[in-house]
Structure formats: structure tokens, C-alpha cells
Amino acid sequence: xxxxxxxxxxxxxxxxxxxxxxxxxxxxxxxxxxxxxxxxxxxxxxxxxxxxxxxxxxxxxxxxxxxxxxxxxxxxxxxxxxxxxxxxxxxxxxxxxxxxxxxxxxxxxxxxxxxxxxxxxxxxxxxxxxxxxx
Numbered sequence: 001x002x003x004x005x006x007x008x009x010x011x012x013x014x015x016x017x018x019x020x021x022x023x024x025x026x027x028x029x030x031x032x033x034x035x036x037x038x039x040x041x042x043x044x045x046x047x048x049x050x051x052x053x054x055x056x057x058x059x060x061x062x063x064x065x066x067x068x069x070x071x072x073x074x075x076x077x078x079x080x081x082x083x084x085x086x087x088x089x090x091x092x093x094x095x096x097x098x099x100x101x102x103x104x105x106x107x108x109x110x111x112x113x114x115x116x117x118x119x120x121x122x123x124x125x126x127x128x129x130x131x132x133x134x
Contacts, residue, residue, distance in 0.1 A: 014074065014077035014078040017070055017073035017074045017077050017078070018074050018078065018128065018131055020066075020070045020073070021067065021070035021071055021073075021074050021124075021128045022125070022128045022129060024063055024066040024067045024070055025067050025070070025071075025088075025121065025124050025125035025128050026125055027063050028060065028063040028064050028067050028091075028121045028124075028125070029118070029121045029122055029125050031056060031059050031060050031063055032060060032114070032117050032118050032121055033118070034056055035053060035056050035057070035060060035114065036114060036118075038052045038053040038056060039053055039111075039114070041053075057095070057098075057099050057102075060095050060117075061092070061095050061096070061099075064088065064091050064092040064095050064117075064121070065092050067088045067091070067092070067121070067124060068085065068088035068089045068091070068092045071084045071085040071087075071088040071124060071128075072085045072088075074128070074131070078131070080131070084123075084124050084127050084128070087120050087123060087124055088120075088124050090120065091117055091120045091121055091124070094113060094116060094117055094120075095117065097113065098110060098113045098114065098117060101113065
């Protein structure tokens with residue numbers, strides 16, 4: 001039995017990182033959309049939606065952190081541009097700003113930031129699916 005070469009190991013790791021990026025980036029987009037749905041329900045005075053929106057923020061924090069890590073790993077292991085990692089990190093930081101202004105009730109900032117989050121997350125997700133698996 002032969003050991004894989006360092007190049008084969010790096011390629012395998014790069015494929016795994018790319019798959020991870022695709023999964024967490026897609027989940028980030030989906031959960032940001034869910035946050036928008038629960039926000040709409042909050043405006044309809046749903047008490048359940050308030051709890052779901054609050055809890056959903058923690059999920060978005062976690063998913064965007066994982067997206068940033070995965071984007072960095074893809075860039076390191078497969079080469080490529082820095083911008084997906086930078087955009088992912090900005091999105092992660094903005095989720096905390098988003099939570100703070102939402103908690104403060106500043107909807108004039110909270111709602112536009114939600115759009116920034118969604119657009120950034122879609123950009124990173126879309127980019128991840130343009131990469132080849134090998």
C-alpha cells in the first residue's frame with residue numbers, strides 16, 4: 001500500500017474544503033432568507049417569529065463564520081483570489097453589527113444591512129459553485 005503524495009493529499013483537502021464552502025455558504029444564504037421571513041412575521045406581530053428571529057441570528061453568526069473559514073481554506077489549499085475570503089469575513093462581522101442595530105430597533109439600518117448580507121452571501125456561494133472539483 002502506497003502513501004498518497006503531498007500533491008494528492010493537498011488536492012483531496014482542497015476538494016473537501018470546496019465542498020464544505022459550498023454547503024456552509026448555501027446554508028448561510030438560506031438562513032439569511034429565513035431571517036427575512038421571520039422579520040416579516042415580526043412586523044405582523046407574531047411573538048413566535050421574534051424568538052425564531054433572535055435564535056436565527058446565532059445560526060447566521062455560526063454559518064457565516066464557517067463560511068469565512070472554508071473560503072480561507074479553499075484559497076490556501078487550491079489557490080485563487082482573496083476576495084471570497086474577505087467578503088466572507090466582512091459578512092461575518094456585519095452579522096454582529098446587524099444584530100446590534102436590530103436589538104436597538106434601528107430598522108433604517110437593520111433592513112439595508114440585511115440586503116448587504118444577502119448579496120454578499122450569494123456572491124460567495126455563487127463563486128464557490130464556479131470552482132471545479134479537482
